[in-house]
Amino acid sequence: MSALFTHWLTQNLLVLAGFALIGWMLWSVSHHERWRRAWLRFKSDRSGIIALLVVCLYLLLGALEVLRFPTGGGATRTVLDLFVGHIPAEKSYSMPLAKTLLSEANPDPLKATHLLGTDALGKDVFVEVLKACKTALILGGLTAAIYIPLGTLFGLLAGYFRRRTDDLIQYLYTTLASIPTILLLVSIILVLGKGLGTMSFALGLTAWVGLCRLIRGETLRQSERPYVTAARALGQSHWKIITQHLLPNVMHLVVINFVLGFSGIVLMESVLSYLGVGTPVGTASWGNMIDSGRSELSRDPMVWWNLVSATVALFGLVLSLNLVGDSLRRAFDPKRG
């Protein structure tokens, strides 16, 4: 099963399916007047559009690193390697755009010019930064796939049924929220073992609380509105009222929460990597780069490019996601007509 899952063909299909899903979702909401008007407002928001393009660029990079093609003899290469695979590895550190290794005693000439220098193992930092997009996006995507359905469903159930259901769900999330998040994350990961999958699981298990609170509050408000009584008066079932009437009315909150929460997840990955329970060593990730970069700051001469490159890349994604989230919130704001 896991062999099938890690097979390059399956992964290619998964990526394509993911993009198809996003496309289908956009296509289906484009028929909704509310979403169309939100898009018109979003389009006129220049910072939002630029940020969206940046996010798309990150998405593309992530996809290029996952999509593979066979090179014969059972070996495969990623599409990204087509563009950056020819860049050779060096023996050790080198400054950005330097001609020689950093070592003063033995300044060997480099095989190629490296835009952002090389790290301790001689790997090109620019290539590593690009490859780490995949890790961040997979982590964000998997975590969202766990926490969004969980938070939305629980929020809707609590807000619609109230009373015992509400009490139970509130009890669940306040209990979860009362445990220090980092401690909980670290213990879940240590119990289940390190890896992208378990990290997403742990993050997903803790991240739904905020969304659930938000959706519960909005559902409490929405379910007081006469259209819910009208739907009940029509003889509609509870489940249909929740999925057909309430869900579309809270969906904008889910979208905004996802975009804003995504950056939090990517940040949390670097926190966990910093604590040594993040992505496995060897996997390119911004968190790992920042983690190894911090100890190199004390070297003389200082090795800063490793840390800075990863941080800037992370900052770029987080900032543009936040800008997209802000623009979305503005675009969906009912007070703006």
Place this chain on the structure above:
Amino acid sequence: MADSPLLEIRDLAIHFATETGTVEAVKGISFSLQKGETLAIVGESGSGKSVTGLALTRLLPEPPTIYKSGQILLDGQDVLKKSPRELRTIRGNKIAYIFQEPSTSLNPVFTIRNQIAEAIRLHRPEVRDIDAEVIKYLDLVGIVDPAKRLHDYPHQLSGGMQQRVMIAMALSCQPELLVADEPTTALDVTIQAQIMDQLRDLKKQVNMAIILITHNFGIISGIADRVAVMFRGKIVEYGETRAVLANPQHPYTKALIQCIPQPGQKRERLTTIDHAALEAATT
């Protein structure tokens, strides 16, 4: 009794259990309704008229609502003894509602076509051409050029149009009884008149019973066959509309009728109701 009534309410009492004690919203009321008949329930805010309307299909949230005593007999079967599943087949199918606020009673994210289609799919799954059916009902409630209006959202319609859509939605289920809970209160006076005319026309065309819940005695003449006046959770007067309007017996009914402004009258202060005196007269 020659004809068994469509709806018969016997000694219905409804209480709300609140943290500060029990509120008696409806204190033992009885009335009945024949097929195709129109009953107006008239009373002020808090008199229990809307609660009575919602209780017919048990739409009130339970708890806090307690059906203390009595029976709601629909075609001779007690609604209060039905399971949630059976209740859902009564709602819309037998008894449909229109509410006071048309602007919020329609789901803001759906086109009017989808809202009416939902009602049709739910109660008449045999209908094949749903669009044609939706257009038929929009036409019936007097919406001009309904085919062009199908894909409009509620916010694109005026209040009067929204209420017509609500009526079309209720009618599309082909109910035997339509409960109109203050259907014109949120609308301005000219639209009120249009909607009441529409209901009057529909009553003739579709032969369905109507319970019209209102605080306004002015709008019921010409549509209601009988009227029940509610005050403090009780029916204080019940009879033929004509008779009640011509010769009100209860002081509260008299006071309510006096509250209708008469055109051509000498300008004077509008009549208000003296509750203390009424309370003394009622108890």
